[in-house]
Amino acid sequence: xxxxxxxxxxxxxxxxxxxxxxxxxxxxxxxxxxxxxxxxxxxxxxxxxxxxxxxxxxxxxxxxxxxxxxxxxxxxxxxxxxxxxxxxxxxxxxxxxxxxxxxxxxxxxxxxxxxxxxxxxxxxxxxxxxxxxxxxxxxxxxxxxxxxxxxxxxxxxxxxxxxxxxxxxxxxxxxxxxxxxxxxxxxxxxxxxxxxxxxxxxxxxxxxxxxxxxxxxxxxxxxxxxxxxxxxxxxxxxxxxxxxxxxxxxxxxxxxxxxxxxxxxxxxxxxxxxxxxxxxxxxxxxxxxxxxxxxxxxxxxxxxxxxxxxxxxxxxxxxxxxxxxxxxxxxxxxxxxxxxxxxxxxxxxxxxxxxxxxxxxxxxxxxxxxxxxxxxxxxxxxxxxxxxxxxxxxxxxxxxxxxxxxxxxxxxxxxxxxxxxxxxxxxx
Amino acid sequence: xxxxxxxxxxxxxxxxxxxxxxxxxxxxxxxxxxxxxxxxxxxxxxxxxxxxxxxxxxxxxxxxxxxxxxxxxxxxxxxxxxxxxxxxxxxxxxxxxxxxxxxxxxxxxxxxxxxxxxxxxxxxxxxxxxxxxxxxxxxxxxxxxxxxxxxxxxxxxxxxxxxxxxxxxxxxxxxxxxxxxxxxxxxxxxxxxxxxxxxxxxxxxxxxxxxxxxxxxxxxxxxxxxxxxxxxxxxxxxxxxxxxxxxxxxxxxxxxxxxxxxxxxxxxxxxxxxxxxx
Numbered sequence: 233x234x235x236x237x238x239x240x241x242x243x244x245x246x247x248x249x250x251x252x253x254x255x256x257x258x259x260x261x262x263x264x265x266x267x268x269x270x271x272x273x274x275x276x277x278x279x280x281x282x283x284x285x286x287x288x289x290x291x292x293x294x295x296x297x298x299x300x301x302x303x304x305x306x307x308x309x310x311x312x313x314x315x316x317x318x319x320x321x322x323x324x325x326x327x328x329x330x331x332x333x334x335x336x337x338x339x340x341x342x343x344x345x346x347x348x349x350x351x352x353x354x355x356x357x358x359x360x361x362x363x364x365x366x367x368x369x370x371x372x373x374x375x376x377x378x379x380x381x382x383x384x385x386x387x388x389x390x391x392x393x394x395x396x397x398x399x400x401x402x403x404x405x406x407x408x409x410x411x412x413x414x415x416x417x418x419x420x421x422x423x424x425x426x427x428x429x430x431x432x433x434x435x436x437x438x439x440x441x442x443x444x445x446x447x448x449x450x451x452x453x454x455x456x457x458x459x460x461x462x463x464x465x466x467x468x469x470x471x472x473x474x475x476x477x478x479x480x481x482x483x484x485x486x487x488x489x490x491x492x493x494x495x496x497x498x499x500x501x502x503x504x505x506x507x508x509x510x511x512x513x514x515x516x517x518x519x520x521x522x523x524x525x526x527x528x529x530x531x532x533x534x535x536x537x538x539x540x541x542x543x544x545x546x547x548x549x550x551x552x553x554x555x556x557x558x559x560x561x562x563x564x565x566x567x568x569x570x571x572x573x574x575x576x577x578x579x580x581x582x583x584x585x586x587x588x589x590x591x592x593x594x595x596x597x598x599x600x601x602x603x604x605x606x607x608x609x610x611x612x613x614x615x616x617x618x619x620x621x622x623x624x625x626x627x628x629x630x631x632x633x634x635x636x637x638x639x640x641x642x643x644x645x646x647x648x649x650x651x652x653x654x655x656x657x658x659x660x
Numbered sequence: 661x662x663x664x665x666x667x668x669x670x671x672x673x674x675x676x677x678x679x680x681x682x683x684x685x686x687x688x689x690x691x692x693x694x695x696x697x698x699x700x701x702x703x704x705x706x707x708x709x710x711x712x713x714x715x716x717x718x719x720x721x722x723x724x725x726x727x728x729x730x731x732x733x734x735x736x737x738x739x740x741x742x743x744x745x746x747x748x749x750x751x752x753x754x755x756x757x758x759x760x761x762x763x764x765x766x767x768x769x770x771x772x773x774x775x776x777x778x779x780x781x782x783x784x785x786x787x788x789x790x791x792x793x794x795x796x797x798x799x800x801x802x803x804x805x806x807x808x809x810x811x812x813x814x815x816x817x818x819x820x821x822x823x824x825x826x827x828x829x830x831x832x833x834x835x836x837x838x839x840x841x842x843x844x845x846x847x848x849x850x851x852x853x854x855x856x857x858x859x860x861x862x863x864x865x866x867x868x869x870x871x872x873x874x875x876x877x878x879x880x881x882x883x884x885x886x887x888x889x890x891x892x893x894x895x896x897x898x899x900x901x902x903x904x905x906x907x908x909x910x911x912x913x914x915x916x917x918x919x920x921x922x923x924x925x926x927x928x929x930x931x932x933x934x935x936x937x938x
Binding site for chain 1: 713730732733735736737765768769770771772774775776777778788791792794795805806808809812813816819820821822823824825827828833835836837839840846847848849853854855856857858859860861862863864869870871872873874875876877879880882883884886887888889892893896914915918919922925926929930931932933934935936
């Protein structure tokens, strides 16, 4: 069911059927090269200072994952209600010595809204994507996409901008009115792909064993169903039959990744449903996902790699006890799980207290002294209440950045390929 | 046979009187479209078939049902992606009108149907186009369906993020329980302190998912103005649209004042920060 062989077969059958339509699965990156040569676009290339690692996608095409000098494209849902998701990622980058920018000069992709309310259109979505792409480009940092929907949407928009000259012209015109150019990144990179290729470095810093932990993986739909050919697969993971992320990092850390019958189902987020029709979201999440994970796989934790999936699978469970489904299976992102295994503070960094299903039993099993950490965090909260400055993973932004997307000393990559990170970069 | 014999007798064709004033409800229990609604539905269908995406997304149907088999919404709603695809192909305004009332809003946009379709139909995309047209024509059922989204649309249009932590209030998310909303019930401090405990200054706001600079939000609004999104939103909620324009006007004034205040720092900078004027 939706194995890589099955997907490849479906795509091949489509190509048979679509001989007359001209709609084929093609590597959009090749067309980007032609468009750049014609002066239509600028490609934001991955450079040696991005320290890329090569992986394979569905058809065996190669994809380069940059691991350094990154521009964080945050997720509105993660930052809004599960902030331990991005803070764990920033912490992992600090620990592994990677540089980055985490700026206020980014909008969301706006695709949550589009898929929920349809109050947008493809030209607007493409222009939003291109604005963010250009901002990353002018800072000399490569975009790293936190959200699965942003990742899927940006791949759709990149394809649209490459294939449709009319949309391209409209977007270029809109960008021109704000002094920006049409720049497309060489690769659209999801943070879970960064975690995947960073596995050796994460493993080298692992502090807590996870060998006794049974994890079930929920594969985010917008990671591998929107633009299937760009998802990362690895012969060593499920024999290449399912996406390699986020299972790869769990296996590398030593967790047992257990199968369950509805692994290919969505989580029930539904975009519109999670805000205004949660009867559906919580029914689907509990009945089609959490129950099989617990009853079939006897999971200790559910791991996923997208905003809506963590939200829906986790926060839908509390009400389950009213319907005889009292599971409360902890749900974490891959990067929170990896950070905990590396010794991150469960509350200050992984921020597990924003989750509805408690992670305390899981942390006990991992050998984490969460009681001491929780007491320390309570004291920290009181200190903040009394006016203490908060602990930060990177320098705070100045007041000028409340208003302006300033240059901060960066220069465009083509002018100085080896430019160092600017003042907004990371620090401990 | 016995049961059929006891059913009320009903003529198979409408009388002249019935044709002139058809029953308000169809046998399915759904309300019949008025002549005005039917005319609107026909207009929407014409625009749907004229949309360049129609020919890219609708490629035929084998009637195999693979799309519906894997559909999460089909398990809980009177909804089927196969039906949506076939409505798109038929050109029948009556069935389209029926679908616009509720069914198009059942879809989860998970793309499972797309992934399973041998013909390569983009069914999730077809439904999105139907939704877009329903919004831009201000279909009454759509205004009702999207009524709860005023707050998130305001955020999205003015700062470009979908949610803020102060939207996730325990009163509105009771089903999430007491611990998942940054509530002071769990930790003895307010939501603002819970946000300050996140180790990134950009994330410490309660009013948005992250702090968005004024220039960034004005650039986004320029995109909405230039690409027809603002006009589309007017069809859905004219009052909200006017309010958004007022908010942005204030931000533009704030931006210009800041440009004066930070003139020295901005001198010598290149790129959009030097040229963008709101």
